[in-house]
Amino acid sequence: MKSYRKELWFNIETRRQFINITPQVNSCLRDSGIREGLLLCNAMHITASVFINDDESGLHNDFEIWLEKLAPEKPYKQYRHNGFEDNADAHLKRTIMGREVMIAITEGKMDLGPWEQIFYGEFDGKRKKRVLVKIIGE
Amino acid sequence: MKSYRKELWFNIETRRQFINITPQVNSCLRDSGIREGLLLCNAMHITASVFINDDESGLHNDFEIWLEKLAPEKPYKQYRHNGFEDNADAHLKRTIMGREVMIAITEGKMDLGPWEQIFYGEFDGKRKKRVLVKIIGE
Amino acid sequence: MKSYRKELWFNIETRRQFINITPQVNSCLRDSGIREGLLLCNAMHITASVFINDDESGLHNDFEIWLEKLAPEKPYKQYRHNGFEDNADAHLKRTIMGREVMIAITEGKMDLGPWEQIFYGEFDGKRKKRVLVKIIGE
Numbered sequence: 249m250k251s252y253r254k255e256l257w258f259n260i261e262t263r264r265q266f267i268n269i270t271p272q273v274n275s276c277l278r279d280s281g282i283r284e285g286l287l288l289c290n291a292m293h294i295t296a297s298v299f300i301n302d303d304e305s306g307l308h309n310d311f312e313i314w315l316e317k318l319a320p321e322k323p324y325k326q327y328r329h330n331g332f333e334d335n336a337d338a339h340l341k342r343t344i345m346g347r348e349v350m351i352a353i354t355e356g357k358m359d360l361g362p363w364e365q366i367f368y369g370e371f372d373g374k375r376k377k378r379v380l381v382k383i384i385g386e
Numbered sequence: 387m388k389s390y391r392k393e394l395w396f397n398i399e400t401r402r403q404f405i406n407i408t409p410q411v412n413s414c415l416r417d418s419g420i421r422e423g424l425l426l427c428n429a430m431h432i433t434a435s436v437f438i439n440d441d442e443s444g445l446h447n448d449f450e451i452w453l454e455k456l457a458p459e460k461p462y463k464q465y466r467h468n469g470f471e472d473n474a475d476a477h478l479k480r481t482i483m484g485r486e487v488m489i490a491i492t493e494g495k496m497d498l499g500p501w502e503q504i505f506y507g508e509f510d511g512k513r514k515k516r517v518l519v520k521i522i523g524e
Numbered sequence: 525m526k527s528y529r530k531e532l533w534f535n536i537e538t539r540r541q542f543i544n545i546t547p548q549v550n551s552c553l554r555d556s557g558i559r560e561g562l563l564l565c566n567a568m569h570i571t572a573s574v575f576i577n578d579d580e581s582g583l584h585n586d587f588e589i590w591l592e593k594l595a596p597e598k599p600y601k602q603y604r605h606n607g608f609e610d611n612a613d614a615h616l617k618r619t620i621m622g623r624e625v626m627i628a629i630t631e632g633k634m635d636l637g638p639w640e641q642i643f644y645g646e647f648d649g650k651r652k653k654r655v656l657v658k659i660i661g662e
Contacts, residue, residue: 292637
């Protein structure tokens with residue numbers, strides 16, 4: 249069994265943003281040399297997300313509005329977590345979007361459907377954060 | 387290490403539906419001959435879901451009403467994604483329900499709790515779609 | 525390839541509670557002797573959750589209020605599932621929080637970010653329930 253590990257670093261300039269990280273994850277897979285197995289890609293921070301969806305800017309705008317409706321950023325004082333922090337909403341938004349994705353590796357490629365793209369979802373940016381890529385297989 | 391891959395195809399006649407796919411996934415596991423490992427089952431489409439819950443029709447009705455409340459289908463024009471599409475709500479509903487499940491394989495069986503059943507959740511049907519089953523182990 | 529399996533049992537005295545199970549999962553990993561691989565930790569019940577977030581009591585209070593807003597427990601009769609049951613809300617809450625987490629194992633340790641802690645989320649307690657820990661690797 250082979251295993252591979254890499255951290256991807258991000259420093260988003262805004263509070264919230266979605267970034268298509270499919271090319272970086274593909275690059276990890278090529279480096280690993282693994283042809284059959286499973287790939288885990290997870291946010292290492294609890295106010296960020298890794299998820300799979302469509303790379304369509306209208307949809308990303310819909311996600312932003314929808315997440316603000318389900319878990320509004322303000323007023324900050326509606327959340328007990330926001331004593332010394334202001335990011336309780338980011339913990340909730342990331343819960344909706346998910347922490348991680350698992351991707352099958354088949355014949356040396358990520359076994360994704362036609363529109364599946366991997367995103368880093370930042371909900372409390374303006375600081376350095378990491379995503380973990382771990383691959384096991386042969 | 388052994389690995390196994392199969393696509394399950396669906397062509398749902400309605401826009402939304404839940405289908406218990408536990409028997410098909412079990413059949414994949416038997417075909418694989420894998421006795422210890424991990425099984426990934428994921429929707430290959432971004433308006434569909436694979437999730438684990440109870441096979442109880444009242445609950446499925448509750449899910450339908452609840453998802454419509456959290457991410458209503460109409461009016462279509464509330465979503466920017468719905469320029470040439472009408473399925474933005476399906477992307478949001480699938481986000482709530484999840485893309486994938488991971489299942490432990492122990493002594494040749496899916497290691498599920500007493501009420502755990504695997505479902506395909508369709509949120510934008512009337513077309514052919516796929517679910518991926520990938521198993522690795524020994 | 526090595527594999528390891530253990531059930532963690534819980535009997536929560538209240539309907540809802542979050543418990544940090546990181547020490548128990550760490551103990552499983554030590555017992556397994558696995559140094560490189562993947563760890564699956566999932567609720568075996570469909571009204572409970574395993575998720576990763578912050579171990580901060582204010583945030584846990586925010587989660588409780590937020591989940592009650594998104595999927596209220598009462599009135600029980602708003603849910604069709606609540607014929608002989610009263611726990612439909614627990615199925616919905618667990619859907620938001622998620623069934624499972626996947627954790628990379630690197631050099632014999634759980635490869636978690638600085639604030640990542642693993643929680644058992646109970647949404648229909650006062651009964652015995654189980655969490656599964658499955659680890660595969662070398």
